[in-house]
Every structure is written in structure tokens, then in C-alpha cells.
Amino acid sequence: MTSVIEISPAKPVARTFRASQALERFVVPVLLIAGWEAFARSGYLPPALLPAPSAVLHALGDWIFGFDETTQTYSGHWLRDAFASGLRVFGGFALASVLGILAGVAIGWSRLFEKTLEPTLQMLRPIPPVSWIPLAIIWFGIANKPAIFLVFLGAIFPVLMNTIHGVKTVDHNLVRAGAMMGATERQLLASIVFPAALPSIFSGLRIAIGSAWMLTVTAEMVAVGYVLWDSYYFLRYDLVLAAMISIGLLGYLSDLGLKAIMARVLHWQSATTVQGRVG
């Protein structure tokens, strides 16, 4: 009977442990922000060079809600800017996903595609997307298209590499099982190889969405990236930081969205046991 008694009080202990764990996560950021605020207010550096977190929050607030026009022409334009950036990121990312997955499956599956296509793509891969800017401007002008093109360049290679890896590491016997059940090559690819490679493809997509947001600053002549560059030219470091936070936040949100899709598509991966995975 002792064991029965011992088990029950263990539960609240576990709960407080979890609560303290959640608190632990905030210790470092809170200390950092507090230290930064104190340092900025000490007057050691001119506020223009290192704005306090409160000033950044103020700028961000005005950019979003337009309450006192401290951000001048950007006041209240955040949603429009974020939407414009998001559209470019989404455009480049979607294009990169479709082409990256198609090329990746072809290269991972067929020796012919691997031999003919892969060397060229691997040579393009180390070229920094930024260095395409002059060409992108000549080819696509200065509106949305060059930005989408750069985002696409930054996003396609993680998708491509992970798809190739995913396809190549598909359990050989799974393909044999499909062939044994009479699958044609197209059916093998669509019903076995592609779903089996999905976990790997998704990790590629998640890296890609990060690169896509990273490129918005370099690629954008308008919207969030532009606000950042423009504020830099005018020494509005509070706005620079507000733009950085915006990109971080938007990137984080799109990754959350991607993770939610992944959890639904790959539900079989995190499946619980018959007894359940409670506690």
C-alpha cells in the first residue's frame, strides 16, 4: 500500500516544477531588456544611437496604431507594410516550395536527373542571393518581382536539399512493398516516396521560411524592409529596431503556421501509443 500513497503527492510536485520551468524561460530576456533599458537611460550613449526598449516599443506602437506620429510618414502604416512584405515572402516561398520539391524528388529518385541537373544547381547554391540584386533589377524592374525573385533564391535551396535527402533515405523496402502490390512508378512516387519524404521536406520548408524573411530586408525597396533601410539613413534607430522586431515576429508567426500544418499532415509521426502518452 505504500506505493499507492507515494504516487499521489507526486503530481503537484510535477506541476510546480513545470510552472517554474516556464518562468525560467523569461529570466534571461527580462534581465537583458531591463539591463538594456537601464543602460540606455544612463546617458552613456546618445539616445539616437541606442534607443531604450521603451522608445522602441513606442516607435513600434506608433508605426502600428499611429497614435502620435513619432514615426512620421510611417505612422499607422505597419499593417499595410507587413501585408506587403508578407505577400512577397509568401510569393517567393510558394514558388520555391513547388519548384524545390519537384526538382528534389526528380533528383533524389532518378540517377539521370541527379547527373544532369544537380551539378548546376549546386553551383548556383553558394552564390549569395544579394549578389543577384543588380540582375534582378534589370530583369524585373523595381516593384514586387525582384523581391519575390530574391526570396525565391533564398528559399529554394533548403527545400531542394532536404527533399533530395528525404527521397534518398526512403526505406528501400517500403518501395519494394509498393512494387509488390503492383504500383506503377508514378504511383510509387506519389503514394510512397513523397509521403515518406515529407518529414524531411517539412524541415526544409521551415528553414526556407526563415531565409525568406531574412531576405526581405535586402530585397525590399518598400514595406518593412524599406522602413528599416530608410530609418537607418535618417538615424532613427528606434524604428530600425522596431522593424527588426517586426520581421522577427512575422517570421516567428509564419513558422508557427507552418508547424501547425506540419502537425496536421504528419500526425502519424507523433501518434500516441495504445496506452496514450499522458504524463
Added chain:
Amino acid sequence: MAAIELRNIVKIFADPKRGRELLTLDNIDLDIDANDFVCLLGPSGCGKSTLLNIIAGFENSTSGQALVDGKIIERPGSDRGVVFQQPTLMPWLSAIDNVAFSLKLKGVAKQERQRRAMEFIDLVGLRGFEHHHPAELSGGMNQRVGIARALLMNPRVILMDEPFAALDAQTKLEMQEELVAIWQRHRCTIVFVTHSVDEALVLGNKIVVMTRRPGRIRESVTFDLPRPRDITSPEFNDAKRRVLALIRGESTRSAQVA
């Protein structure tokens, strides 16, 4: 006509790293009759899995001919169901969808697929678990799904490559009994690869003893002990002794063991 005919099968694997060739199967000549339960018995590395893969169409022989129902085997096909050593199920599909996979490939409507798959889910005793995914099932249950999947194709031949090797002793005994029951009910041809003498004697009505590499057929024996077989009976032990003697290469050359 035999269900499976193997004519002078030779398999040589190239080993480019060491610049040599490996003779794995040496002149295998074997007829397997319809509705036989044949156990290919041999030590690890004797090429018995390779021979099974050749019948399955996963590999080609270097020379010789393999025929199923008089037709030369060129590629895998749904006339030969394979049960792998590992369950080899699609982890993203539920048990019932795994069992019905071959029907989906043929474009059979969902309701019909589910109805037919359910028959075989019942047959292997997995009712109540049909909507579980492989990750939620035990090794033995997954292996049952693999067997149901092969049976549903209603193949002429079922090829099994040590399907129970990874199971614990108790589950293994259960599965062996069920497999025999299924075979008796369904009357299909089974080729079962194993390295266990006990397993071969419990299951097979024909046991093909293979030699160490290069794999040759030492002896093909018919084994007609009544079922269910009692592995502790004197007859069983007597048969076991003779098969063990065959494996050791001793002179017991009688074709009839029991």
C-alpha cells in the same frame, strides 16, 4: 505444373570496392508445388533471402530462370505477396489503409476497399485496431497487418522472409499457429525463409535445407507430421534430429524424414 520453378539459379554479387565477385547462390534447382508450405532453412548469409527476393522479382538472377505459373519472373507483381522481416508498413496510413493499399493502387472505391480490408483485419485478429497507425501498434500486431496486406491481394504465392524473427518467443508461437491456420483455410502456396529448425518444422510440409555460402540446396525433405504439431513429442524431436544432422552435413540422406 509446379507453382514455382527455379532452374539453375546462379546469383553473383559484384563487390567493386574489393574488386571481386561473391557467389551467393550456386545452381539452385527447385520445384515448389501449389499449396505447399515450403520452408527455406539455412544459416545466415546462405542466400535464402536472396533466393526469395529473386522469386519476388526484387532482384534478378545472374543466370538461370525463375518461373511462377510457368511465366518468367521479371518484376515484382501482385501475384506474389511478400511479408518482410520488418513489417514495412506505410507509417502514415492506418492499419486498414495499409491492408487495402493494393486496392487503392487499383483505384477501388473507398467503401469497397474498407469492406474487403476489414475481412482480413478480422482474419488476423486485429478488429478494434483498424484505425491505429503502425507507430501505435506492437511489432506482432504490425506483422499481422503485413500478413493481412499480403493475403488481401489473393496472390498465387506468399513469400515470407523471417517475418517472426523480431518477435518475442510467445508472440512468435501464436503467430506461427495462426499462420498455419490461415494457410489451411486459404490453401495458398507459401515460401517461408527461416534460420530456425524449430520454426521450419512447426510450419512447413516441405523443408529445403540450404548450405552455407555459396548457397546450394543440400536436401529437400517432405515433412508430414500431423497438425497441430507438438514440439515436445518424440516424433517431432526425431525429425529435428534428422534435420540437424542434414545441416551438419552428416550422412542422413533419406528424403522422407517423418
